[in-house]
Amino acid sequence: MKAAVLRDGALHVEQLPDLTPGPGQVLVEPIACGICGSDLHTVDHAHDMVETAIASGSPGAFGSLDLAQGFVMGHEFSCRILATGAGVEGIQEGAEFAAMPFLETPEGRVVTGYSNTYPGGYSEQVLVSPLALLPIPNGLDPAVAALSEPMAVGLQAVNQSRITRDGIALVAGAGPVGLAIIAALRVMGVEAIIASDFSPTRRAVAARMGASKVINPAREDLIDGWREAGDGTVPPVLFDAVGVPGMIDGLMQIAPEHSQVVVAGVCMPPDSFRPSFGIYKRLNIQFVLGWTPEEFAASLHNLAEGRIDGSTLITGEVGLDDVPQAFTDLAEPENHVKVLVRPNLG
Amino acid sequence: MKAAVLRDGALHVEQLPDLTPGPGQVLVEPIACGICGSDLHTVDHAHDMVETAIASGSPGAFGSLDLAQGFVMGHEFSCRILATGAGVEGIQEGAEFAAMPFLETPEGRVVTGYSNTYPGGYSEQVLVSPLALLPIPNGLDPAVAALSEPMAVGLQAVNQSRITRDGIALVAGAGPVGLAIIAALRVMGVEAIIASDFSPTRRAVAARMGASKVINPAREDLIDGWREAGDGTVPPVLFDAVGVPGMIDGLMQIAPEHSQVVVAGVCMPPDSFRPSFGIYKRLNIQFVLGWTPEEFAASLHNLAEGRIDGSTLITGEVGLDDVPQAFTDLAEPENHVKVLVRPNLG
Numbered sequence: 001m002k003a004a005v006l007r008d009g010a011l012h013v014e015q016l017p018d019l020t021p022g023p024g025q026v027l028v029e030p031i032a033c034g035i036c037g038s039d040l041h042t043v044d045h046a047h048d049m050v051e052t053a054i055a056s057g058s059p060g061a062f063g064s065l066d067l068a069q070g071f072v073m074g075h076e077f078s079c080r081i082l083a084t085g086a087g088v089e090g091i092q093e094g095a096e097f098a099a100m101p102f103l104e105t106p107e108g109r110v111v112t113g114y115s116n117t118y119p120g121g122y123s124e125q126v127l128v129s130p131l132a133l134l135p136i137p138n139g140l141d142p143a144v145a146a147l148s149e150p151m152a153v154g155l156q157a158v159n160q161s162r163i164t165r166d167g168i169a170l171v172a173g174a175g176p177v178g179l180a181i182i183a184a185l186r187v188m189g190v191e192a193i194i195a196s197d198f199s200p201t202r203r204a205v206a207a208r209m210g211a212s213k214v215i216n217p218a219r220e221d222l223i224d225g226w227r228e229a230g231d232g233t234v235p236p237v238l239f240d241a242v243g244v245p246g247m248i249d250g251l252m253q254i255a256p257e258h259s260q261v262v263v264a265g266v267c268m269p270p271d272s273f274r275p276s277f278g279i280y281k282r283l284n285i286q287f288v289l290g291w292t293p294e295e296f297a298a299s300l301h302n303l304a305e306g307r308i309d310g311s312t313l314i315t316g317e318v319g320l321d322d323v324p325q326a327f328t329d330l331a332e333p334e335n336h337v338k339v340l341v342r343p344n345l346g
Numbered sequence: 347m348k349a350a351v352l353r354d355g356a357l358h359v360e361q362l363p364d365l366t367p368g369p370g371q372v373l374v375e376p377i378a379c380g381i382c383g384s385d386l387h388t389v390d391h392a393h394d395m396v397e398t399a400i401a402s403g404s405p406g407a408f409g410s411l412d413l414a415q416g417f418v419m420g421h422e423f424s425c426r427i428l429a430t431g432a433g434v435e436g437i438q439e440g441a442e443f444a445a446m447p448f449l450e451t452p453e454g455r456v457v458t459g460y461s462n463t464y465p466g467g468y469s470e471q472v473l474v475s476p477l478a479l480l481p482i483p484n485g486l487d488p489a490v491a492a493l494s495e496p497m498a499v500g501l502q503a504v505n506q507s508r509i510t511r512d513g514i515a516l517v518a519g520a521g522p523v524g525l526a527i528i529a530a531l532r533v534m535g536v537e538a539i540i541a542s543d544f545s546p547t548r549r550a551v552a553a554r555m556g557a558s559k560v561i562n563p564a565r566e567d568l569i570d571g572w573r574e575a576g577d578g579t580v581p582p583v584l585f586d587a588v589g590v591p592g593m594i595d596g597l598m599q600i601a602p603e604h605s606q607v608v609v610a611g612v613c614m615p616p617d618s619f620r621p622s623f624g625i626y627k628r629l630n631i632q633f634v635l636g637w638t639p640e641e642f643a644a645s646l647h648n649l650a651e652g653r654i655d656g657s658t659l660i661t662g663e664v665g666l667d668d669v670p671q672a673f674t675d676l677a678e679p680e681n682h683v684k685v686l687v688r689p690n691l692g
Contacts, residue, residue, distance in 0.1 A: 053626055055620075056620075060626065256403070266625055267625075274402075275633070279634075279635050280408075285624070287625045
């Protein structure tokens with residue numbers, strides 16, 4: 001089978017041995033697999049990420065990776081069943097599902113896309129667990145169903161925040177994470193959603209996803225959006241969906257007293273900040289990552305029932321051979337929001 | 347009147363003009379005024395603190411100070427009534443009170459101890475508002491009543507945290523703020539309170555204030571206290587009561603998944619941290635400062651009714667003439683917990 005392997009800081013399209021489902025496992029072909037911003041980070045900063053994961057004391061999947069050996073990323077995918085292992089019942093060959101990226105193995109649970117042994121979705125074949133498969137409801141395009149995972153990331157950020165329906169949300173960054181946050185806020189019924197991004201394309205998508213106001217941070221101040229949206233008595237929730245050094249400090253600086261900063265952008269390098277901003281203004285900072293199975297399922301249904309227009313987010317599709325080029329293209333965000341890898345396109 | 351004036355980064359004991367209470371104001375003599383750790387910071391870092399307060403967008407009392415002009419610090423005090431201004435009723439000359447450090451003036455509310463115009467408690471005379479005065483209950487020593495303010499700081503930190511009675515608290519630093527946190531946790535009924543400090547004196551006081559275990563961070567790991575106190579399923583709340591650069595990052599590094607770091611120590615310089623620790627482990631960081639009037643009153647009653655043994659914390663008393671030397675001595679924390687300034691001692 002063909003796959004895009006990350007090894008030594010670069011992606012290589014290679015032939016790997018075909019996979020065989022073990023007992024309780026399901027062999028699938030990805031229909032579509034989204035390229036995640038964290039995968040872009042991983043290409044450039046994999047060594048730092050592994051080191052920091054180990055230093056955090058919660059190494060998780062990342063801290064266990066052998067980078068020299070290489071691995072196949074891809075954790076945002078929908079799929080078609082190719083075969084089932086012993087003991088798997090009720091899952092038909094050819095059926096299509098949205099897949100949560102995990103696999104139960106004799107060695108424990110594997111996070112798909114972060115394993116040296118089990119390839120992720122940038123591949124013609126993937127192994128998943130039956131419990132990871134969700135039927136695609138309401139005739140949703142299976143390619144759009146691949147957005148369930150990034151949409152769930154946004155939903156988790158909103159669920160872990162203090163935002164209420166009549167609150168004011170400030171979303172810094174309208175890449176896939178920021179857009180997923182905007183979408184989840186909109187589904188929740190939040191009306192005041194002010195989003196900022198340097199890219200006019202992304203600002204336009206943010207408005208289509210439900211932002212009540214979009215801002216170019218080169219010319220306007222995100223916090224002015226909060227001042228205009230209310231009477232200043234309710235502190236906003238500020239979402240960091242950028243994840244670059246200085247972003248957390250910048251949001252802490254503009255945050256009014258008693259507000260919350262939700263850090264959903266993944267900033268991997270060490271960063272600097274001024275704790276006194278937090279102290280003077282009694283700020284709360286909530287870091288978020290991932291989602292619960294309930295949030296994943298809710299996001300799939302939000303897409304299937306039209307509460308989130310997923311097709312708006314898909315700005316490109318590539319075959320496996322073009323994955324390395326797609327990663328290069330995504331370094332310039334103006335042109336893209338979400339690119340889907342379609343392994344069956346070649 | 348005599349007062350200790352902070353000007354040009356040094357304390358000067360000087361004669362200032364006597365004060366006269368305006369309408370709705372009360373003139374008092376401080377019985378005792380605690381030296382706060384933040385006052386020690388202020389002597390060394392006043393310019394940074396003013397700049398950061400302004401940069402935070404919430405300048406508050408600090409951001410309005412004219413450092414060249416000088417001011418009298420001191421915001422933890424009990425007092426005896428000297429005279430009342432027009433319109434003040436029911437407050438008798440000679441009566442003793444715990445005082446919240448604020449004063450209503452024609453120019454707005456002043457935070458006592460952070461004003462160029464109205465001196466704080468390191469002085470023979472102070473102006474306060476009638477609403478700032480709380481009767482000292484239950485025969486409590488008025489000098490101990492001066493601890494209401496720092497105890498309220500600890501109570502606020504606990505109230506703003508996620509801790510529950512059956513939770514596990516890790517308190518880094520057993521100076522006045524850490525000890526106040528330990529005391530508030532104990533009053534709340536929290537049983538697992540693990541405290542760390544390099545100073546054996548402070549560790550001993552921490553144990554007397556209610557810490558269930560004390561740790562020397564040079565030899566033991568605070569997080570081991572959490573491992574020993576429970577089964578690892580309930581994330582701890584980690585209190586930063588140290589306030590030096592690197593402390594927040596250090597607590598984020600040892601924090602287990604889903605735990606909360608409460609930042610009660612005042613770290614004024616810019617700091618560095620690794621956001622990835624927060625992300626990997628979905629941490630929450632709550633910055634705290636100050637207290638509510640309800641928390642101040644509750645702390646006074648905790649002292650008066652013996653739920654907190656305030657006298658344990660008082661390790662020294664000085665007259666106004668010795669305030670500069672006391673600040674020097676407190677730079678070496680081994681010898682002291684809380685030093686009270688007694689303006690009537692000379």
